[in-house]
Amino acid sequence: MTTRLDPTVAMHLSDAAVSVELETPEMTLNIGPQHPSTHGVLRLVAKVDGERVDSVEPVIGYMHRGYEKLAEVRTYAQITALINRIDWVSGFCNEVPFVIAVERLMGIEAPERAQYIRLILAEMTRISSHLLFMSSYPLELGAPTPLMYALREREHVMDLIEGVTGGRFHPNFNRVGGVKPAAGGGSSTKKVVQDLPSGFFDGTRRAMDRVDLVCDELDTLVTGNELFRARTVGVGIIPPDKALAYGVSGPNLRASGVGFDLRKHEHILPYDDIEFEIPVGRNGDCFDRFVVRLQEIRQATRIVRQAVDRIPAGPLQAKVPRILKVPQGQCYVRAENPKGEMGYFVVSEGGRIPYRVKIRSASFSNLSILPWILAGQLIPDLVAIMGSLDFVLGDVDR
Amino acid sequence: MTESPSEAPAAAAAVAERFAGIVGSDDWSADFATPKVRVPRDGWIAAHAAAKEHAPFFSWLSAVDWSSEVAVGDPPEGEVESRFEVLSCLGDLDGNFVLLSTDLPKDDAVLPTLVDTFGGANWHEREAAEMFGIVFDGHPQLTHLYLTDEFEGYPLRKTFPLLTREVKPWPGTVDVEGMPGATGPSTENVEAAAMEGGEE
Numbered sequence: 001m002t003t004r005l006d007p008t009v010a011m012h013l014s015d016a017a018v019s020v021e022l023e024t025p026e027m028t029l030n031i032g033p034q035h036p037s038t039h040g041v042l043r044l045v046a047k048v049d050g051e052r053v054d055s056v057e058p059v060i061g062y063m064h065r066g067y068e069k070l071a072e073v074r075t076y077a078q079i080t081a082l083i084n085r086i087d088w089v090s091g092f093c094n095e096v097p098f099v100i101a102v103e104r105l106m107g108i109e110a111p112e113r114a115q116y117i118r119l120i121l122a123e124m125t126r127i128s129s130h131l132l133f134m135s136s137y138p139l140e141l142g143a144p145t146p147l148m149y150a151l152r153e154r155e156h157v158m159d160l161i162e163g164v165t166g167g168r169f170h171p172n173f174n175r176v177g178g179v180k181p182a183a184g185g186g187s188s189t190k191k192v193v194q195d196l197p198s199g200f201f202d203g204t205r206r207a208m209d210r211v212d213l214v215c216d217e218l219d220t221l222v223t224g225n226e227l228f229r230a231r232t233v234g235v236g237i238i239p240p241d242k243a244l245a246y247g248v249s250g251p252n253l254r255a256s257g258v259g260f261d262l263r264k265h266e267h268i269l270p271y272d273d274i275e276f277e278i279p280v281g282r283n284g285d286c287f288d289r290f291v292v293r294l295q296e297i298r299q300a301t302r303i304v305r306q307a308v309d310r311i312p313a314g315p316l317q318a319k320v321p322r323i324l325k326v327p328q329g330q331c332y333v334r335a336e337n338p339k340g341e342m343g344y345f346v347v348s349e350g351g352r353i354p355y356r357v358k359i360r361s362a363s364f365s366n367l368s369i370l371p372w373i374l375a376g377q378l379i380p381d382l383v384a385i386m387g388s389l390d391f392v393l394g395d396v397d398r
Numbered sequence: 399m400t401e402s403p404s405e406a407p408a409a410a411a412a413v414a415e416r417f418a419g420i421v422g423s424d425d426w427s428a429d430f431a432t433p434k435v436r437v438p439r440d441g442w443i444a445a446h447a448a449a450k451e452h453a454p455f456f457s458w459l460s461a462v463d464w465s466s467e468v469a470v471g472d473p474p475e476g477e478v479e480s481r482f483e484v485l486s487c488l489g490d491l492d493g494n495f496v497l498l499s500t501d502l503p504k505d506d507a508v509l510p511t512l513v514d515t516f517g518g519a520n521w522h523e524r525e526a527a528e529m530f531g532i533v534f535d536g537h538p539q540l541t542h543l544y545l546t547d548e549f550e551g552y553p554l555r556k557t558f559p560l561l562t563r564e565v566k567p568w569p570g571t572v573d574v575e576g577m578p579g580a581t582g583p584s585t586e587n588v589e590a591a592a593m594e595g596g597e598e
Contacts, residue, residue, distance in 0.1 A: 061544035068529075069553055070470040073560060104430050244454040246518035258491065260455075263569040265493025328475065331430035332487065332497060334457075345485070345497075347462055349474035360487070368521040395543060 015103035026054065031382075033062050039136070040393025042367075046374075046382070053382060056374040058367060071357040073289050076102050076176060076324045079357070083344075084170040086361055087395035089132055092125040092161065093337045095174040098344045098357075100268045101333035102176045103318075105326050105348055111271040112270070114178035117196070119269045120204070120307045121161060121173070122335075123300045127211055129338035130251075130293045130300075133390045137290060138222050140387040141231050146222050153214040156207040161199045176324055178317035182331045195316050201308050208301040215298050223291060233288035236385035237371055239284060246372070247365030249338025252389055255292045256284030269335075274306045288389035293390070302329035325352060339395060363395035407431060417496040420452055421445035424549075435498040439509065442500050446486070446515045453496060455489035457506045459512070459522035461554075468556040482507055482530060486519075502532065511537040548554035 032043040041062035047054040067086065071079050083098055085090040096118055102107060110118070135150035158168050163179075165171030173180050181195060222228050238248065242257045259280040263271045281288030281296030326348040331389060334343030340362030346357040366389050374382060414433035418426040423445070425436040437445040462483045466473050472590060482502040489495040502509060511534040512519035523534040524543040531552040533563055534540060542549065 061542075063547075064544040066553065069470070069558075069560060207425070241454065242517070245456055245459065245516045247456045247516075248518075249455075249457075260491050262493070310587045329430050330432060330434070332432045332495070341489075342455060343457070343487075345458075345460070345487075349472065351472050351475075353471050355471065355474060356462045358458065358462075358485075364521065365456075365458070365518055368518055372517065 015230050042393055051378050053374055053377050056371050058370050060396055063393045067398050073353045081172045084172055086398055087392045088169050089392050090125045090129045090338045091169050092121045092171045097333045097335040099174040099176055101344050101346045103330050105329045108318045109316055110178045111315045112312050114316050116307055116311040117179050120304055123303045124157050124161055126300045126338040127297050128154050130297045133293055134218055137387045140383050149154050149214050149217050153210050165397045175251050177320035197228045208304055211301050231384050235286045236379050238283045244367040248369055250362055251292045252366050254287035255281035274303050276303050286384050289388040339363050359398050363391035367391045367396050413494045421448050436499050439500050443510050446512055449488050453488035453490040456516035456518040457487035457489050459486040459519055461526050463556045465556040469559040507532045508535055510535045
């Protein structure tokens, strides 16, 4: 026979049970280093109180390859092969500021056609990097479909990059004083040099149209999606002053409302000849970081189309000595990578190898704000915020 | 189009001079379009606090180990004063950047931390600390960032050998440094050496 409880007593009993359950002790939760949302090997040691994160300590260095030390025993030409691998999603963009720093120290300038090729490939790399984010970020929030759309079009862009450079991820295409002759283009010592593969311009225009279409598709699929908005709007807000003090750059900074883009300020590639806008967010939340990147893809296709129309004829290489000897000097050159400010501080003491190369990578600073931004957030938001910063661990650890 | 060579150095010099005035130093340079202001060691924090008003973007902080004795690579031409040069890079929103630099003696490589001025200095200082052995006084957590806790030595010091080369010689025929134990560059690229000096 069952005893029936007085309803009020039963209510109080259940209240007591709930409050006992809620008294959770602080727990240390280890996330990673092997975890799908960490984009590589990142470990987070989180102190959590139930669902709430008290503090997070990122543990990095699993990908540390010591490029700054290695650069001290490599010739300038060999270093471009190394730095491709810093941010492997945008290998081409990594090379540009380094090569320009060396050019500046040597007092040479790449011919205009080479600069335009650099610009076109850099913007294509931006599209491919951002499209990877468009596929991985909704996936982390539980939407696998956009991945198929974004990666399908990304493949066309990668094919074009591969057609010119011979490499999908590690082009190693920049040379001090210009760019390498295209894959299969023959020897650079003979005068017959094929610089871009046949059909490159038409193929590029077609690919840019398709990328624009997929942007519209992603807009309807993701941006307008009720669930996606619920997970991202107002989550992980970075105020502009914090972003600046932490060195957060690129789309993450622009999402916070700071319309700062090095393409407009550093005159190292002919962006001045080209019309484009800088998409800027308003709230600095995860949603803005997504939308800013989506808009940047559209601007990048606009830039590529103009550059393809304007590219001048001419040589690919300035006259450069066979053995690169860089005069004494110090030079810092930075550029707007897909992930933010990428810069190289090159110290030369004369000779074939640099005395010191400091590599300023975007993801390192972008990730360093993570402990600040994650404090007090919920665990489900942790993945949403981490993913929205769009970092690559090779770019963090170098 | 890129700035003409005559225009860029003048702009960089103007930026360097402006920031030198802001941080109260008269020691600046702007070679290769890189504005750099040298500040005294005890004015490191004050210089950054003053510069932050005009350049709120903290880009990076690192160091250069100036040493005439090197275990890897080539030594600098001529004698250099043995010291650490700590550099930080700040940027403004008009597209200018400036490097602030200060010198530290190697036997007393201590500098106050910038964490209270720029939150982003935290990781950069941890990196400089483990790579060069510089102590950032007052840093909340000056532990290893990349390296394992047990790691000994400071890898980016010029006296730290590149251990992979000690264990296994460079496999190719082109190299820029002599192999350990060998006298002179043992794997000099003969073809390249023959063409040295000659242009294509």
